[in-house]
Amino acid sequence: MNNYQVNENGYYGDFGGAYIPEMLYPNIEYLRQHYLNIMHEPAFQAEFQQLLRDYVGRPSPLFLAERLSEKYGTTVYLKREDLNHTGAHKINNTVGQILLAERLGKKRIIAETGAGQHGVATATVCALKGIECVVYMGEVDIERQAPNVARMKMMGATVIPATSGSKTLKDATNEAMRDWINNPLDTHYIIGSVVGPHPYPDMVARFQSVISEETRKQLQEKTGSETPDYVLACVGGGSNAMGMFYHFLDDEQVKLIAIEAAGKGVDSGESAATTLLGKEGVLHGSRSILMQTPDGQVVEPYSISAGLDYPGIGPQHAHLFKVKRAEYVSITDEEAMQAGLLCARLEGIIPAIESAHALAYLEKMNFTGKETVVVCLSGRGDKDLATYMKFFDL
Amino acid sequence: MPVNRLNELFARKNGPLLSIYFTAGYPEIDSTLKIAEALEKAGADFLEIGFPYSDPLADGPVIQQSSQKALENGMTVELLFEQLKDLRKRLTIPVLLMGYFNPVLQYGVEKFCKSCADAGVEGVIVPDLPMYEYEGMYKDCFSNNGVTNIFLITPQTSDERIRKIDQLSKGFIYLLSSSSTTGKNLALNDEAEHYFSRIREMNLNNPTMIGFGISDRESFRKAAEYTRGAIVGSAFVRILGEDNYLEKIDGFIRNLKSND
Ligand SMILES: Cc1ncc(COP(=O)(O)O)c(C=O)c1O
Numbered sequence: 001m002n003n004y005q006v007n008e009n010g011y012y013g014d015f016g017g018a019y020i021p022e023m024l025y026p027n028i029e030y031l032r033q034h035y036l037n038i039m040h041e042p043a044f045q046a047e048f049q050q051l052l053r054d055y056v057g058r059p060s061p062l063f064l065a066e067r068l069s070e071k072y073g074t075t076v077y078l079k080r081e082d083l084n085h086t087g088a089h090k091i092n093n094t095v096g097q098i099l100l101a102e103r104l105g106k107k108r109i110i111a112e113t114g115a116g117q118h119g120v121a122t123a124t125v126c127a128l129k130g131i132e133c134v135v136y137m138g139e140v141d142i143e144r145q146a147p148n149v150a151r152m153k154m155m156g157a158t159v160i161p162a163t164s165g166s167k168t169l170k171d172a173t174n175e176a177m178r179d180w181i182n183n184p185l186d187t188h189y190i191i192g193s194v195v196g197p198h199p200y201p202d203m204v205a206r207f208q209s210v211i212s213e214e215t216r217k218q219l220q221e222k223t224g225s226e227t228p229d230y231v232l233a234c235v236g237g238g239s240n241a242m243g244m245f246y247h248f249l250d251d252e253q254v255k256l257i258a259i260e261a262a263g264k265g266v267d268s269g270e271s272a273a274t275t276l277l278g279k280e281g282v283l284h285g286s287r288s289i290l291m292q293t294p295d296g297q298v299v300e301p302y303s304i305s306a307g308l309d310y311p312g313i314g315p316q317h318a319h320l321f322k323v324k325r326a327e328y329v330s331i332t333d334e335e336a337m338q339a340g341l342l343c344a345r346l347e348g349i350i351p352a353i354e355s356a357h358a359l360a361y362l363e364k365m366n367f368t369g370k371e372t373v374v375v376c377l378s379g380r381g382d383k384d385l386a387t388y389m390k391f392f393d394l
Numbered sequence: 395m396p397v398n399r400l401n402e403l404f405a406r407k408n409g410p411l412l413s414i415y416f417t418a419g420y421p422e423i424d425s426t427l428k429i430a431e432a433l434e435k436a437g438a439d440f441l442e443i444g445f446p447y448s449d450p451l452a453d454g455p456v457i458q459q460s461s462q463k464a465l466e467n468g469m470t471v472e473l474l475f476e477q478l479k480d481l482r483k484r485l486t487i488p489v490l491l492m493g494y495f496n497p498v499l500q501y502g503v504e505k506f507c508k509s510c511a512d513a514g515v516e517g518v519i520v521p522d523l524p525m526y527e528y529e530g531m532y533k534d535c536f537s538n539n540g541v542t543n544i545f546l547i548t549p550q551t552s553d554e555r556i557r558k559i560d561q562l563s564k565g566f567i568y569l570l571s572s573s574s575t576t577g578k579n580l581a582l583n584d585e586a587e588h589y590f591s592r593i594r595e596m597n598l599n600n601p602t603m604i605g606f607g608i609s610d611r612e613s614f615r616k617a618a619e620y621t622r623g624a625i626v627g628s629a630f631v632r633i634l635g636e637d638n639y640l641e642k643i644d645g646f647i648r649n650l651k652s653n654d
Contacts, residue, residue: 009526019495021452021521023573026550164458165448177451184550184573282496282522283449295470296500297448 004249004316004325010198012319018197020285023181027189028285030104032199038103039096039206051095052210055128056085058092060211062218062374067346068359074367077228078349078377079215081240088352088379089208089240090121094190096207098125101188108132108187112162112176114141114169114236115306115354116148117379118192123157133157136175138168141306148383166300169310173284193237194314197285201242201314208243215374216247223372230365232257233376234357235328236272236307238314240378245326255327258317259357261303262330272301273330274313275321283311288318304333304387305353307379335360337391340381352379353387399488400516400542400565403440404601404622411623412437412614412651413603414630415492417444417460418477419469421634426477427484432640434487436647441485442519442625445474445493452521454577456628460635471501475509482514490544492519503532507539517542517565525559533562548573549589553596560598569593569604569621577628580607582616590620614650626650 010016010032018028038044052058061080069076081089094111101109109126111133113119119135126133135152139161142149152159165171173191180189194201194208216226231248233241235258248254263271271277274289281290283298291299291311303309313321320326331339340356343349351359355378362375381388388394403411414433418426430441446461446469453461474491481489491510498506498520510518518541523532528543536543542565547556550573559567569590571580580586593602604617605625617624633642 017527018524019522019527020524022524022546022551023452023548023570025524025555026548026552164455165462170449174449174451178454178575181452182574182578279500282494282499284451285522290496292496292500294500295472296497297465298496 002323002325004320006198006202006316012316013322014280015286015288015315015318016198016201017287018285019282019287020197021181023184024177024197027180027184028197034104035100035199035203038100044099044103048096048099052092056091056095057083058210059214059218060084062215062222064222065347068343068362071346072362072367073369074371074373076362077372077374079211079244079374080377081211082349082351082355082377082380086117086121086124087382088117088121089211089243090118090192091124092210092243093192093204093207093239094118094121094125097188097190098129098131101131101190102129104188106186106188108134108183109190110134110136110176110179110187111190111192112136112169112172113192114138114172114309115383116141116145116152117307117383119157119159120148120151122190123152123155126157127155134179135159136162136172136179138162138166138172140167141169141172145306145383168300169306170298177284193239194242194316195237195284195286195312201286201316204239205242205246205316208239209246211240211243211376212245212247215244219372219374227251227254228372228374230255230257230371230373232259232358232361232373234259234308234354234378235313235317236310236354237312238317240376242314242316244376249325256320256325257361258326258328259361260328260330261305261308261336261357262332263302263304265332266330270302272303272308272310274311275328276330278312286315288312288315289321304336305357307352307354308357329361331357331360335363337388339363340388341392349377350381351377352381353384355379398516398540398542400440403488404566407439410614410618411439411603412647413440413442413623413625414438415442415444415625415627416631416634417446417457417464418474419446419464419467420460420631421463421639423467423469424477426474427480428640429634429643430485430489432643433647434485436644437651438487438647439623440488440490442490442492445469445471445491445497447494447497450494452575454575454628456577456631460631471497471506475513478513478515488516489514490517490519491515495520495523504535507535507541510541511539515541517544519544519568521546525562529562544568546570549585556593556596556598560600563600566601566603566622567598568625569602570606571604572607574606576606578607579609580613580616582613594620611650611652
């Protein structure tokens with residue numbers, strides 16, 4: 001059997017590792033030594049499961065989208081992460097990490113955020129646990145995601161603008177790492193995707209793996225088989241996709257499709273299609289695939305969706321791409337927006353623009369009519385209403 | 395193998411050593427060697443020349459801004475080595491390059507080490523290249539070219555790990571006065587002094603230098619009580635942002651090193 005999981009040195013094939021300055025080493029090493037033990041403690045599991053159920057609202061439904069199925073001539077299920085508390089899959093990870101942070105004895109939480117979904121999900125669990133919360137957010141994103149900034153503040157988080165570099169997600173991540181370097185003892189950094197130094201990619205993937213764990217059970221009930229033919233998910237850093245793929249990785253017949261943001265087109269110079277445009281490199285503590293200049297400077301990506309606007313992907317994705325276990329494709333702004341509108345009109349569900357990228361790929365596939373397709377609806381579109389209205393002149 | 399000016403310096407010189415960090419290509423694209431020469435003339439004992447990166451996550455605002463400006467000016471690793479062709483015609487003190495791993499990886503680690511050797515650069519400091527990766531993948535590139543890799547340690551680094559770093563090091567060990575990004579002022583508190591004493595008592599094979607947060611005569615002198623000397627970065631880079639910066643270098647160095 002192929003191994004798609006991390007090895008004991010923190011690598012997925014050629015990717016991963018912990019490329020961090022010495023200042024972060026003690027924290028990362030401590031986390032590496034303890035995360036699995038803590039996650040496997042019965043008391044941890046009991047509290048985690050209880051919060052996922054009673055606070056997040058899990059299991060999230062697997063919804064048979066009949067009118068989309070009819071349109072595409074096959075069977076399409078939507079995994080409804082949009083129905084989670086705070087409106088996206090991000091909360092699965094923050095609930096897990098806050099419980100971990102408590103057990104590590106940390107008194108202060110920091111996080112980075114792009115669209116604000118991870119920032120909101122972090123502020124939420126910090127309010128729940130009464131722990132101080134500081135969220136770094138690019139100055140540019142603070143402007144384009146004002147409602148999420150307000151939500152974080154309402155829940156008592158401090159939102160600090162990242163004013164360095166390009167003032168978006170990657171700079172917010174740099175600022176969070178700098179904060180951690182300066183506050184190594186009392187602070188835990190809740191990274192929002194399957195990126196960063198080992199063990200973060202593995203830890204976040206495990207917390208998000210509840211998505212595919214539930215999907216298998218739900219498919220069994222609905223179709224008589226635990227496995228679908230296709231699984232689709234959008235990729236920014238890759239956490240909803242990793243959660244959606246996780247329990248299907250070893251079922252080689254299940255085709256996994258990861259959808260990246262092409263922005264204004266992969267050749268337009270304004271894109272976030274990392275696997276197409278990137279090369280192997282090191283950013284934010286791991287070796288992965290990265291959009292960069294020939295000189296190794298990180299290139300600022302572009303997508304209409306702030307959550308996909310990241311120049312890298314998690315190392316496990318880089319590995320799945322390289323060994324061809326998953327297929328990596330891309331969808332433009334225009335295609336995603338049209339798919340978002342279509343989902344609203346046919347199913348009465350307004351998806352996050354990130355998730356609309358995954359939906360848009362249905363349009364590009366050829367079906368015989370007999371397939372079962374699961375699309376991860378990673379979040380709801382409330383945060384994107386202004387963008388939808390402007391785009392469609394609604 | 396090139397004569398290691400760095401080892402020679404540590405062996406020969408009595409009294410505190412002063413190393414200065416500055417970013418290549420800042421404030422002007424061709425200011426790199428001019429600044430280096432002025433520093434040697436003013437009495438700096440060795441230099442750390444930074445090659446800029448878009449995402450310098452161990453750096454505070456001053457060095458971040460110098461890196462950003464250097465990149466806007468067009469600085470690249472390739473161009474830096476081009477500029478350093480005449481290094482050994484113009485400078486005698488040891489020179490290290492300092493920067494993040496991704497630009498090195500893209501240039502090619504092997505080629506990078508070779509270019510260092512060709513230019514007469516003694517060593518490199520790459521904060522985000524950890525010991526495990528260095529040892530497993532790159533150590534031979536460095537040693538085959540006679541280029542030394544300088545490791546950082548912080549107050550949180552365990553004794554066991556310090557011993558390991560000491561074994562792998564040739565040159566000196568870079569002591570951070572506290573876990574921090576660059577450009578904060580050194581806190582001369584009991585905790586820091588306790589840490590410096592602890593390291594001194596470990597009797598390491600390599601000499602140590604204190605860096606990050608050394609900004610003036612007082613902090614330099616304090617650092618030198620416990621180690622072979624100190625590295626000044628942000629406080630110097632700040633001068634480079636001022637008018638007539640070349641003329642101010644001499645005074646800056648003399649002030650740092652003066653005894654009264
Ligand atoms: C709804 C939604 N989907 C997807 C993403 C992208 O993140 P990831 O690739 O980690 O799932 C985000 C990020 O903000 C998001 O808010």
